[in-house]
Amino acid sequence: MSDLLDLALKAHGGLDRWHEVKSLDVRVSLTGALYHLKGYPEGVPNVTVRIDTRRPAVTVSPYARPDHRGHFTPDRVWIEDCAGHIVDERRNPRASFAGHVRETPWDQLHRLYKGIVFPTLRRVLRRPPSGPLVNGPTAVLIQITDVLLGEGDCG
Numbered sequence: 779m780s781d782l783l784d785l786a787l788k789a790h791g792g793l794d795r796w797h798e799v800k801s802l803d804v805r806v807s808l809t810g811a812l813y814h815l816k817g818y819p820e821g822v823p824n825v826t827v828r829i830d831t832r833r834p835a836v837t838v839s840p841y842a843r844p845d846h847r848g849h850f851t852p853d854r855v856w857i858e859d860c861a862g863h864i865v866d867e868r869r870n871p872r873a874s875f876a877g878h879v880r881e882t883p884w885d886q887l888h889r890l891y892k893g894i895v896f897p898t899l900r901r902v903l904r905r906p907p908s909g910p911l912v913n914g915p916t917a918v919l920i921q922i923t924d925v926l927l928g929e930g931d932c933g
Contacts, residue, residue: 802829808894817883822894836895841886848890855890 787793809821828837834852841848845860856867868874871891884893 796831799831801831803827804829813889813893815880816889816893818889818893822889825894827894838890838894841890848886848894850890850895855887857886857890 787796790796804827806825806827807821807823808825809823813819813821822838825838825840828839830836834850836850837847838850839847842857842865846857846865847860848857849855853871854867854869855871857865859865866887868887868891871887874888875892
């Protein structure tokens with residue numbers, strides 16, 4: 779591990795403590811040229827991204843509307859309302875990018891899959907995504923304003 783990561787882990791109880799953490803709540807704002815290019819010039823302002831530390835699952839809230847949340851697993855993305863009813867869903871979301879070029883606009887499920895989840899996971903968990911975001915280099919700016927460690931069933 780890097781010296782900075784070692785220092786951060788030690789400051790928060792060490793690697794054994796990290797293994798007790800079930801989720802991370804990260805308050806982020808995402809901006810940059812990618813969002814303009816894909817039809818979202820406002821980026822993704824001021825959302826909470828809950829990252830499951832034990833399996834690849836992410837929840838973004840609010841998402842698309844103030845009363846909706848977005849969910850990610852590798853084989854499915856979906857948007858639900860505050861009552862838990864599915865508003866939109868895509869199975870095998872990676873396949874939905876077939877034929878896309880740099881200028882292809884994204885719908886809300888594309889944005890959830892490639893525009894929020896992967897940049898956040900790469901920065902927070904340091905795991906690379908599978909496949910490029912777009913053809914060519916693109917910067918995504920992430921402002922992380924808070925990180926909460928979740929423990930137990932209510933975390």
